[in-house]
Amino acid sequence: MAHKKTIDVQAAVAIAAAEAIAAKTQGTFGVGGLMLDQHGNVLQSLHNNVIKDGLVFDPTAHGERQLIDWYYAERAKGRELPAPQDITIVTSLDPCCMCSGAILAGGFNVVVAAPDQASGINYDNSAAFKVLPEALRAQAGDSFSYPAILGSSLYARAATGAAPKSFFIGKTISEPTQALCSLVFEATSADVMAMLNNDLPQPALKDPATLPADHAIVRALKQQYPDALTYRCAPHQPNAGLAPFLLQAMARDREHGGAGDAVALLDSFGNLLLCMAGRMTQSGIRSAFMETTRAYAQLRYKLLNGASAAQQDDVRHYLGHPKDGTFVFAKGPDASAVSYMNLGAYGSTMEGPLPLENPTQFQYVLPSLPPAELAALCAAMPPLYRNIIRIQPTQVADVALVNALS
Structure with missing residues (x-):
């Protein structure tokens, strides 16, 4: 070609x-x-x-x-x-x-x-x-x-x-x-x-923190991110305990040519699965969010592809769709092209409505825009993002976590 x-x-x-x-x-x-x-x-x-x-x-x-x-x-x-x-x-x-x-x-x-x-x-x-x-x-x-x-x-x-x-x-x-x-x-x-959208509903999911250390799923998680399953919070309520993991990834993001962003993925039980930096020196669009959502999808893909029915069943029970968990961005969206790409990629990751019991799936620690401006930016997005997924980034509630990253 x-x-x-x-x-x-x-x-x-x-x-x-x-x-x-x-x-x-x-x-x-x-x-x-x-x-x-x-x-x-x-x-x-x-x-x-x-x-x-x-x-x-x-x-x-x-x-x-x-x-x-x-x-x-x-x-x-x-x-x-x-x-x-x-x-x-x-x-x-x-x-x-x-x-x-x-x-x-x-x-x-x-x-x-x-x-x-x-x-x-x-x-x-x-x-x-x-x-x-x-x-x-x-x-x-x-x-x-x-x-x-x-x-x-x-x-x-x-x-x-x-x-x-x-x-x-x-x-x-x-x-x-x-x-x-x-x-x-x-x-x-x-x-x-x-x-x-064919993942198991949240009540059917099982807690990966209960698996033995030598389980294939735990090993795959730790290979992708060595600190996986070492932090846990109440579901959808990240607290200051997440700060060291975010700060470490933010430093790595700067080393890789980024502006010091990082994104953590918590599962529906509050377990830390991934916390990634961007790789902006390798590609001007490999942001922390792009790395995180891709790493999680490909981790699941590798575990499912070619696995037995029983193994596949295990993976689906212990590694749910990210929409049941929480993405935590160190820095909130701004009005830049990379940030707009992240919002769109978040929409592509969700590909459907957020669960009613998890409206704050997308959280950030440090705001980059006033909340009203950010809400207006999301409300202007095309119908899939605005009306179906209803993208609504929210600042984390824990003041200690905000202070730790400030």
């Missing part, structure tokens, strides 16, 4: 559509994309990898996010690649909030085929990007392209957003290709959503 040249929006979208079909075959969200340089050379193409082998693999493995991490990884290996402003990502589906935040954080351009009325950044087709924090709207307007779709069907549209880069000679998408992008996504969406 790497040496193919595509100087036509239609040809590029056809590659994205082919990737989307491959994703559908894999049983994950039918979305695909590719990355082009300023001459129209295809640098990489890939598809959604949220689901692999019938299991949740990584809730953040959307096409655009993976392409951006691929770009940074290649550059880290010493490969000469153009600057992000000279790169165009072509995607079969309007980017979600996570991917939009990642695109804006990196400074890439994007060409979008199909709309996504639930979680797309342009869900209202206005190309005004009112869902974004104000400081990011102009940048999105300058870098997100929605090319015209010629024809008379319901897929037809006029061009909006930024003009696609000048190397594209043809700048329109044909109706059949557009329909394909839409239909492949629609054909997979409900099944994948169901798979992301």
